[in-house]
Amino acid sequence: MSSSAPASRRNSAISNKSTSTTTPDKPTPTHLDLRTLRYVSPPDDNLCCPICHSPFLDPIQTRCRHTFCSDCIAEALKNSETCPIDRKPITDEGLSPAPILIANMVNDLVVYCPNAENGCTETVPRHLVEGHVRETCGWVQVECGVGGCKEMVRRNETSMECLHRLVKCEFCLEEVRRMDLDIHYDTCAGISTDCPHCLTDYKRSDWKSHVQSCPEASIPCSSSVYGCPTILPRREMARHESTCSFVHLTPVFRRHESQISELALENRMLRRRLDLLYPRATQPESNTNSEEPQGPSVLDEQTYHILSEQEHLRTDLDRLSESMVALEMKHTMHFINENMRVKEEMVAMRTAINGVRMQMHWLLNMRAQAPFQPMMPMMGMGVMQQQAQVVAQGGTTTQGGETVQRRHSEHQNVKL
Amino acid sequence: MSFAVRRLQKELSKIHKDGLPQGISLVKADDFDEWLLDIRVFGENPLYKGQRFRLKFKFGNNYPIEPPEVTFTTGLERQIPMHPHIYSNGIICLDLLSPSQGWSPVQNVESVCVSIQSMLASNRKNERPEGNDEFVARNTKSPKHINFVYDDPTV
Numbered sequence A: 001m002s003s004s005a006p007a008s009r010r011n012s013a014i015s016n017k018s019t020s021t022t023t024p025d026k027p028t029p030t031h032l033d034l035r036t037l038r039y040v041s042p043p044d045d046n047l048c049c050p051i052c053h054s055p056f057l058d059p060i061q062t063r064c065r066h067t068f069c070s071d072c073i074a075e076a077l078k079n080s081e082t083c084p085i086d087r088k089p090i091t092d093e094g095l096s097p098a099p100i101l102i103a104n105m106v107n108d109l110v111v112y113c114p115n116a117e118n119g120c121t122e123t124v125p126r127h128l129v130e131g132h133v134r135e136t137c138g139w140v141q142v143e144c145g146v147g148g149c150k151e152m153v154r155r156n157e158t159s160m161e162c163l164h165r166l167v168k169c170e171f172c173l174e175e176v177r178r179m180d181l182d183i184h185y186d187t188c189a190g191i192s193t194d195c196p197h198c199l200t201d202y203k204r205s206d207w208k209s210h211v212q213s214c215p216e217a218s219i220p221c222s223s224s225v226y227g228c229p230t231i232l233p234r235r236e237m238a239r240h241e242s243t244c245s246f247v248h249l250t251p252v253f254r255r256h257e258s259q260i261s262e263l264a265l266e267n268r269m270l271r272r273r274l275d276l277l278y279p280r281a282t283q284p285e286s287n288t289n290s291e292e293p294q295g296p297s298v299l300d301e302q303t304y305h306i307l308s309e310q311e312h313l314r315t316d317l318d319r320l321s322e323s324m325v326a327l328e329m330k331h332t333m334h335f336i337n338e339n340m341r342v343k344e345e346m347v348a349m350r351t352a353i354n355g356v357r358m359q360m361h362w363l364l365n366m367r368a369q370a371p372f373q374p375m376m377p378m379m380g381m382g383v384m385q386q387q388a389q390v391v392a393q394g395g396t397t398t399q400g401g402e403t404v405q406r407r408h409s410e411h412q413n414v415k416l
Numbered sequence B: 001m002s003f004a005v006r007r008l009q010k011e012l013s014k015i016h017k018d019g020l021p022q023g024i025s026l027v028k029a030d031d032f033d034e035w036l037l038d039i040r041v042f043g044e045n046p047l048y049k050g051q052r053f054r055l056k057f058k059f060g061n062n063y064p065i066e067p068p069e070v071t072f073t074t075g076l077e078r079q080i081p082m083h084p085h086i087y088s089n090g091i092i093c094l095d096l097l098s099p100s101q102g103w104s105p106v107q108n109v110e111s112v113c114v115s116i117q118s119m120l121a122s123n124r125k126n127e128r129p130e131g132n133d134e135f136v137a138r139n140t141k142s143p144k145h146i147n148f149v150y151d152d153p154t155v
């Protein structure tokens, strides 16, 4: 098993490859799409096609002196036979290759190898990238080729020896691929290893299960979780466990454990109900299930202090908000009462004004008619009518003489 | 990876790098099928003052050779703007978006937004297109395939 031999051969693989013409360069089936290339530095906007926004590929100039990729302008013309920029009519005959200067500038833009994500770190001018991928890139999948082998392998992993042919394992006589041999040895049933504990020979395929049960292997006491520090070879463990007090107490520990977890569960449920009743700011209570009867730590005390303080503040707040509500109610009632009173007063005043206005009208009418009509009967009737009306409306009774003055002052009152 | 996706990736990275013009913001561009952008109209135009409108761009595989499908959509506090060339279902009658007439592959998401923004900013009529109700009730076609008559030189 010369495990170093393939490695050294692999190093010389690339130089071998270039000299050995026994494997004719079969063209890699992957056609390289230059549109997917990534540029090392962001390309100048002036070198980018206005249609695809990438550096020109095979740049073409229109008769109106606009430049596009040949594929882009061909696609665009299928849709509309005008220049995409200035909408001047163009046909295929109006297209010519762009100046060689532009073509050279875009061809010299440096790009990453398309296999960069697989590991190739090469950067090359764009016009050389196809050659790089076809000839030299180590991360291109090529046929193994040795002895007509059709398996694909990375170019920098090709070697004189085909790693795909089946070889017989010299220990178990099973057939495995050459490249899988090292992995096979780890589990080969034909190789035996010494158990480090009992020093007996075991086949590799059985070794793992043996270690699980080797009587010489050291294992911890089954009650180590409850504190027994003993570690002994497996064959002696049974004797230890028959006398180990931790093992004897294990049922008790178990019972306590289950009780504690039940209590923790109950506690959690109660807390949830409490939270529903008194919603409070959620405080991170991470150790709800470690409620074992041990003295509260300093942190716990602080937490409780803060919690009780918070509770005080909450009750204070509740009280305050209650009295606020009461106060607001009182204010509202007061306001409504006041408002009602003002409204009533306003209604009364309006009525009074109306009464006064009517009286005044009547007086004015009367004065206007006075020279032609006999005065007394009209006047008497009018006053009677007006008085009846005013009394019915709950206003103040006013007599003709003072009406004009009163009207004025009452008008002012209303305005207030 | 399709031509459209590569082009949209380029547009997106440019937007992330250089930002968008004032009043235009990218809302959602999780994929290369559909983007959402919000636009606002600046100035004193009382029709749109203080409002935001949401544009939905749908890209086909042939973008940018063919135009995207651009419509207004409603949403939280987003209405369809009042405009004599915008139907109440969000369809925009703009020659720039027509594959046979105004579209050119040198247009992009940003330039379309700017055009629509200025189309709103210059409008003074608080009205829908003629025959809006009938069109909205009967139209099931995608907006790209409707043959609008672009007769209004003011837009």
Ligand SMILES: [Zn+2]
Pocket (backbone or CB within 6 Å): A062, A064, A065, A066, A083, A084, A085, A086, A087, A088
């Ligand atoms: Zn042109």
Ligand SMILES: [Zn+2]
Pocket (backbone or CB within 6 Å): A049, A050, A051, A052, A053, A054, A056, A057, A068, A069, A072
């Ligand atoms: Zn192009």
Ligand SMILES: [Zn+2]
Pocket (backbone or CB within 6 Å): A113, A114, A115, A116, A120, A121, A122, A132, A133, A136, A137, A138, A139
């Ligand atoms: Zn490479």
Ligand SMILES: [Zn+2]
Pocket (backbone or CB within 6 Å): A144, A145, A146, A149, A150, A151, A162, A163, A164, A165
């Ligand atoms: Zn091989």
Ligand SMILES: [Zn+2]
Pocket (backbone or CB within 6 Å): A169, A170, A171, A172, A173, A174, A184, A185, A188, A189, A190, A191
């Ligand atoms: Zn073997």
Ligand SMILES: [Zn+2]
Pocket (backbone or CB within 6 Å): A195, A196, A197, A198, A199, A200, A210, A211, A214, A215, A216, A217
């Ligand atoms: Zn052993």
Ligand SMILES: [Zn+2]
Pocket (backbone or CB within 6 Å): A221, A222, A223, A228, A229, A230, A240, A241, A244, A245, A246, A247
């Ligand atoms: Zn023990």
